Amino acid sequence: MDLMQDIREHYSHMYPEREQVTEVEAPIEYVTLQRWHLPQVHEMLARAFWTGIDVSDSLEYSPERCTVVAMYKRMVVGVALLSSPQETYITYLAVKPGWDNAQIATSMLYHLITLNPRKDIILHVSINNPAVLLYNRFGFKAEEFIVGFYDDYLDSKSRASKNAFRLRLRQ
Numbered sequence: 001m002d003l004m005q006d007i008r009e010h011y012s013h014m015y016p017e018r019e020q021v022t023e024v025e026a027p028i029e030y031v032t033l034q035r036w037h038l039p040q041v042h043e044m045l046a047r048a049f050w051t052g053i054d055v056s057d058s059l060e061y062s063p064e065r066c067t068v069v070a071m072y073k074r075m076v077v078g079v080a081l082l083s084s085p086q087e088t089y090i091t092y093l094a095v096k097p098g099w100d101n102a103q104i105a106t107s108m109l110y111h112l113i114t115l116n117p118r119k120d121i122i123l124h125v126s127i128n129n130p131a132v133l134l135y136n137r138f139g140f141k142a143e144e145f146i147v148g149f150y151d152d153y154l155d156s157k158s159r160a161s162k163n164a165f166r167l168r169l170r171q
Contacts, residue, residue, distance in 0.1 A: 026073050028104065030111055033058055033067035033081070040076035041069070048094035050153050055081055055092065065115045068108040070095070080108035088116050090123035093131070105134055113138065113169065121169040124149055128161040140167040 012020050033041070038056060045053040058067050061084040070078030077096045083089040090112065095104045113121060124146070125132055142165045149164035 028077065028102065028107075029071045030107060031069050031071055033063045033069050033079070035059060037069050037076055037079075041079050044076060044079060044094055044096055045092055047097070049092065050155070053092070061085070066112075068111045068115075070099075070104045070108060072099075077102075078104040078108055080105075080112050082112060082116065082121075085116060085119075088119045088121045090121060093123075105131065106137075109134065109138060113171075118171050120171060123167050124164045125167060126150060126160045127163050127165055128159075132165065132167075135167050135169075138169060140169045142166070143168050 008020070011018075033055075041055060042053060045055065058081050065085045066082035068078075068080045069076055075096075077099045078094065080093040081091045083091050093105060093108060095102075121140075123135070123140070125135065127145070144166040146164045146166060148162055150160065150162040154160055154162055
């Protein structure tokens with residue numbers, strides 16, 4: 001049962017004289033980070049990680065090679081960022097809640113890897129973060145276990161482990 005379709009049909013029966021709105025579906029597009037994305041990106045990163053994250057400087061370091069933003073219409077539904085084309089360190093990869101099963105993280109990670117061929121890519125991830133499985137599928141290997149890596153960032157009430165794996169994808 002399509003609830004939205006039922007609501008539209010009910011509305012058209014109740015108000016036949018009014019203009020009927022039709023829903024336009026759109027694809028998820030993967031684009032380079034732009035200044036107008038920043039408010040939505042900052043909000044998403046604050047919800048996914050911690051408050052105070054500012055990625056404005058990503059616009060200065062080859063954003064066409066270091067940033068991927070997933071867009072549904074004009075809404076940011078995912079973001080993946082490398083620190084720079086020289087370091088190729090994934091600083092953040094996040095997907096908007098409710099969009100988890102749309103393969104957005106997989107697509108963004110694939111884009112970052114293909115935008116930076118023949119370069120090793122490094123990241124840190126909390127040991128109990130399900131994203132570890134995603135990174136494993138792409139061939140990332142654990143190089144180090146770091147106790148207390150997220151101590152300065154995570155709230156004491158956070159369920160996320162403060163310990164991290166340092167992962168590397170060798171290319």
